[in-house]
Amino acid sequence: SEKSYKTTIEFGKKTTSYDHTGVVIESNDKVITLDDIKSVLPKMTHYQQEPPMVSALKVNGKKLYELARQGIEIEREKRDVHIFKQDIMSYKFPYLDLLLSVSKGTYIRSYAMDLAAHLNTVAMLKSLRRIQSGSFHVQNAKVLEDISIEDLIPIEEILDAYPKIQVSDYIADKVKHGILLDQRQYHMQEPFRVYNQSNQMIAFYEPIGQNQYKIVFYNGES
Incomplete structure (x- = not known):
């Protein structure tokens, strides 16, 4: 089912986990403009995505993140993903705020990396919040009480x-x-x-x- 997220991507840094919790392993100060981003978004609507090592996806009975903790990186089979919506909420380099609606099985941290690759730079996920899954929306959520x-x-x-x-x-x-x-x-x-x-x-x-x-x-x- 379709899922929607609010996310912030930070350009210029690549980490071991593809997000802010990992160790920075590559960085640069290449400035990305808003027009640069708009020019590559159409390339992101439907493509083959490689799952990140830091994921619960299983390969030969082992979860990828368990292998990653051991310092092991293996080849991951790419999967077909659809990005139905890519709304730019705000942009002030290096931070890009997006509203995304994606197909099941899409990894947003991989999306950030793939978007950066089209811009000849690197990126990491600064924040991520799921706001919708199928017919369930965070606007309809209630506290337990x-x-x-x-x-x-x-x-x-x-x-x-x-x-x-x-x-x-x-x-x-x-x-x-x-x-x-x-x-x-x-x-x-x-x-x-x-x-x-x-x-x-x-x-x-x-x-x-x-x-x-x-x-x-x-x-x-x-």
């Missing part, structure tokens, strides 16, 4: 962005007992909702590798 029963959202609505499959009564009964599903029944690359023959959502599953899917939670009657 203010939440009432009327604010509760049906589970089907929360998970509406995920694919839906409908299973036979036989499989539905197996799902009740937490059975693993596999490619013999379905072939999915992301988490999905499971519905019975009465069109009721009974479970939510996620991929676990080797074309198998495990139950995250059961939502039917036991």
Whole structure:
């Protein structure tokens, strides 16, 4: 699902983590103008992005950030990303404030690095705040003390962005007992909702590798 962020990018510094928490490993004082930035933004709308080493993405069962902590850097497979919105909120060199809307799986710290590369410089992420994920927006958020029963959202609505499959009564009964599903029944690359023959959502599953899917939670009657 689409996600939106407010972010500040600082030009002229590159760090080990691509953001302000890392160690600066490269710097320069090349001045980037607003016109420079506007000229390269169209190149950022759809491209192949390399995930950062400081991420929870798994390669051969190991999370990338665990390898990064050991000083190990490996080749990462690039992935297709879409940047739907790139609104410049303000710019005073070296700080660029952006409002971004991006596709699932997009890394904003990598976006900052890739934007800088188009400008023949380096950059790091100074700040990042997610303001929307799918249909959920920070404007509608409430503190815990203010939440009432009327604010509760049906589970089907929360998970509406995920694919839906409908299973036979036989499989539905197996799902009740937490059975693993596999490619013999379905072939999915992301988490999905499971519905019975009465069109009721009974479970939510996620991929676990080797074309198998495990139950995250059961939502039917036991």
